[in-house]
Amino acid sequence: MRFFSFKNLLLASVAIVFGVTSCQPVDELSKEAQITSFTFDTSIEANSIVTSQPVIEGNTITFTVSASATDTLLSALVPTITVSEGATVSPASGSSVDFSNGPVTFTVTAQDGTTNATYTATATFDEPTFPIDEQLAGEYKGLIDITLNESPVGTDIPKNITVAKVNDTTVSLLLEDFSFEGIVLGTIQIDSCFLSLSDTPEEEYRFSGGQTLSLVLGELPTTVNGTFSSDGSIFINIAIDFNGIPVDVTFNGTKLTGNESSEALITSFTFDASNSANAAVHSTTIDQENHTISVITTQEGGDLTALVPTIEISAEASISPASGESINLSNGQTVTYTVTAEDGTENIYTVLVYGRAAYFYDFETWEAGTMYDDILNPAGWATCNDAVALIKKMGPMFGHPEYNGEYPVRPTENGMTGKGAIIESVYTVKGSLMGQTIPAVTSGTIFLGTFNAFAAITDPMATTEFGILFEDKPLTVSGWLKYTPGTDFYDENGNIIDQQDLGTVNAVLYEVTSEDETLNGSNIYTSEAICATGSFETAGVAEFTEFSFDLNYVKDYDPAKTYKLAVIFAASKEGNQYRAASGSIMVVDNVTIVCE
Structure with a gap:
C-alpha cells in the first residue's frame, strides 16, 4: 500500500480548492450600445447655426440648422454624445463632425467589444426667411447697360428700379420708361421673382423670374435673374426676346435711403465770354416750367458749332452731357441735357437758339x-x-x-x-x-x-x-x-x-x-x-x-x-x-x- 506524505496531501487540497473555484461563472461585459443623449452646445461658436436640439427616434437623430448655414459651417459641428455605460462612439463626442455632405453615421460599440449599433444623424434646414420689408424692398438707383444681339447699344444710362414685396418669398421688379436706340418699349414689370439664399459670400440673396411682357412692340418673353448684396446693392440681368433677337439689360444699383434729394434742376446755363468759341452768344434764359434753355445770339451772329456752356445744377445731382463739353446749335439744332437728382429723379432740358439780341440798351449814355x-x-x-x-x-x-x-x-x-x-x-x-x-x-x-x-x-x-x-x-x-x-x-x-x-x-x-x-x-x-x-x-x-x-x-x-x-x-x-x-x-x- 502506498501512502501520501503530508506535503502531497496539502498540495492536493489546494488543487481541489482552485479547481472547484474555476468552475464558477464570471461577471459578463455589457452588450448595451445606445446613444442616450445627442446635443449641441450652442455656446460653442461652431454650433451657432443649430436652431433646434437633436431628437432621437430609434436609430435616427434629427436636428435643424439655420437656413443660411453654409457648407463650411456644416462641416465643423461639434456634438456632445452620451452612450451606454462602458460603450464607445465614433465619431467621438466633442470631435468636429462634417454634416455638409448629408447624413452622418455614428457607430456605438458596447462594452463587450463586439456588440454595436449605428445611428444616422441628419441636419435639416429651417425654412428661409427673407427680410423683404426691412431690407430688400425699395427703390434702387443705378446704371443700365444694354446689348442688342451682344452688341452694346447703351452704356451707363441712369435709371431707377423699384423692388416690392409680393409675399414672404417673392418680390416684383418695376423699370419704368425703358427705351433703347430710340425704340420706346414702355414699362418692364416682372410680377414674381422668387428669392433664394446665396452661397456666394458677397451675395446674400438671389432671385429669378420670368414672364411674357406686353410692351409697345408686342408680346416679348422676358426672364430675370439677380442678386441682393449685404451692402445694399443690387444686380439685375433682364433678358428680352425681341422677335428672336436677344436684348440683354444689366442694372447695377444701390438702394436709396429715402433721404436723398429729388431736385434735378439746371440752375445756371451760361457761356463764358472770354472763350472765343462763345463769341456769338449774347445771353441765355432758363424756363424751369417747360425745361427749356433759350440761347440768344448777338446781332451779328457767328459760329454756333462748338459752343462751350458753363452749367450749374442742384446739389448732389449729375448732368449729361457734362458742363464744359462743346455743343452744336447751328442750323436749328437742339441739344438735350439730362439732370439726375440724388434719388434718381430726372429732368430733361432742351437747349435751342431762340433768337438774336437785335436791340440792347445798357443805359450808359x-x-x-x-x-x-x-x-x-x-x-x-x-x-x-x-x-x-x-x-x-x-x-x-x-x-x-x-x-x-x-x-x-x-x-x-x-x-x-x-x-x-x-x-x-x-x-x-x-x-x-x-x-x-x-x-x-x-x-x-x-x-x-x-x-x-x-x-x-x-x-x-x-x-x-x-x-x-x-x-x-x-x-x-x-x-x-x-x-x-x-x-x-x-x-x-x-x-x-x-x-x-x-x-x-x-x-x-x-x-x-x-x-x-x-x-x-x-x-x-x-x-x-x-x-x-x-x-x-x-x-x-x-x-x-x-x-x-x-x-x-x-x-x-x-x-x-x-x-x-x-x-x-x-x-x-x-x-x-x-x-x-x-x-x-x-x-x-x-x-x-x-x-x-
Whole structure:
C-alpha cells in the first residue's frame, strides 16, 4: 500500500480548492450600445447655426440648422454624445463632425467589444426667411447697360428700379420708361421673382423670374435673374426676346435711403465770354416750367458749332452731357441735357437758339432833353421828365404849387453793370395847369417813342406817343430791375387810400400805315392795330433781378407790313389813371429785345 506524505496531501487540497473555484461563472461585459443623449452646445461658436436640439427616434437623430448655414459651417459641428455605460462612439463626442455632405453615421460599440449599433444623424434646414420689408424692398438707383444681339447699344444710362414685396418669398421688379436706340418699349414689370439664399459670400440673396411682357412692340418673353448684396446693392440681368433677337439689360444699383434729394434742376446755363468759341452768344434764359434753355445770339451772329456752356445744377445731382463739353446749335439744332437728382429723379432740358439780341440798351449814355437843358433822358428812350418839367417850370406861373423835387427819370451809377435808369413816381400836388389835370403823383415812366409836350394843352394822354418803327419780329423783352413801392398811394382825387403800388413793364407791337401814325396813352392797350403784347409786373424786389417775358401774337406777323414797337417801364401800374404811390422807385438796366 502506498501512502501520501503530508506535503502531497496539502498540495492536493489546494488543487481541489482552485479547481472547484474555476468552475464558477464570471461577471459578463455589457452588450448595451445606445446613444442616450445627442446635443449641441450652442455656446460653442461652431454650433451657432443649430436652431433646434437633436431628437432621437430609434436609430435616427434629427436636428435643424439655420437656413443660411453654409457648407463650411456644416462641416465643423461639434456634438456632445452620451452612450451606454462602458460603450464607445465614433465619431467621438466633442470631435468636429462634417454634416455638409448629408447624413452622418455614428457607430456605438458596447462594452463587450463586439456588440454595436449605428445611428444616422441628419441636419435639416429651417425654412428661409427673407427680410423683404426691412431690407430688400425699395427703390434702387443705378446704371443700365444694354446689348442688342451682344452688341452694346447703351452704356451707363441712369435709371431707377423699384423692388416690392409680393409675399414672404417673392418680390416684383418695376423699370419704368425703358427705351433703347430710340425704340420706346414702355414699362418692364416682372410680377414674381422668387428669392433664394446665396452661397456666394458677397451675395446674400438671389432671385429669378420670368414672364411674357406686353410692351409697345408686342408680346416679348422676358426672364430675370439677380442678386441682393449685404451692402445694399443690387444686380439685375433682364433678358428680352425681341422677335428672336436677344436684348440683354444689366442694372447695377444701390438702394436709396429715402433721404436723398429729388431736385434735378439746371440752375445756371451760361457761356463764358472770354472763350472765343462763345463769341456769338449774347445771353441765355432758363424756363424751369417747360425745361427749356433759350440761347440768344448777338446781332451779328457767328459760329454756333462748338459752343462751350458753363452749367450749374442742384446739389448732389449729375448732368449729361457734362458742363464744359462743346455743343452744336447751328442750323436749328437742339441739344438735350439730362439732370439726375440724388434719388434718381430726372429732368430733361432742351437747349435751342431762340433768337438774336437785335436791340440792347445798357443805359450808359444819357442826353439832354429837347425842351430844357437840365433834363437828362437815356439815349433812345422818351420819359415823363418833360411832363414834370412843365409842372416845374410853368406851374408857379399859373398858380400851381411849385415842384422842386428831382426829375422822375435820372441816371444812377449803381446799375446792374455800370449806369442804370432810376424811374420814380413823384409827388406833384393835385391841381391843374392850363385847364389840364395835374395828378397828385406823376408816375415815373420811360418808353420807346416820343414825348409830345404840346399835346398836353388839349389832351394829356396824347403826350406819350408810344412806339418806334421796328423792322424785326420781336419775341422777348428781358432785362434787370429792382423795385421798391412807395408808402402813400393816392387815388385820382388826390386822396390817400389803402393800396400797394406795382411796377410794370409792357411791350406792344402794332401795325401802322405811315411813320407818323402812333398810339398814345388813350389807346396803347386797346387799339385794333395791336399785333402782339407782353407784360411783367412786380410788387417789390430789393436786389437786381432778371425779368423776361414773351410777346403773345394776336395777329399773324406779316413782314410786308409796317410796325411800331413800344416798350414801357412804369414805376406805378395805374399811373395813366392818375393813381400812384409817391416814392415808388424802379431801377432798370441791360434791357434786351430778342427778335426772330
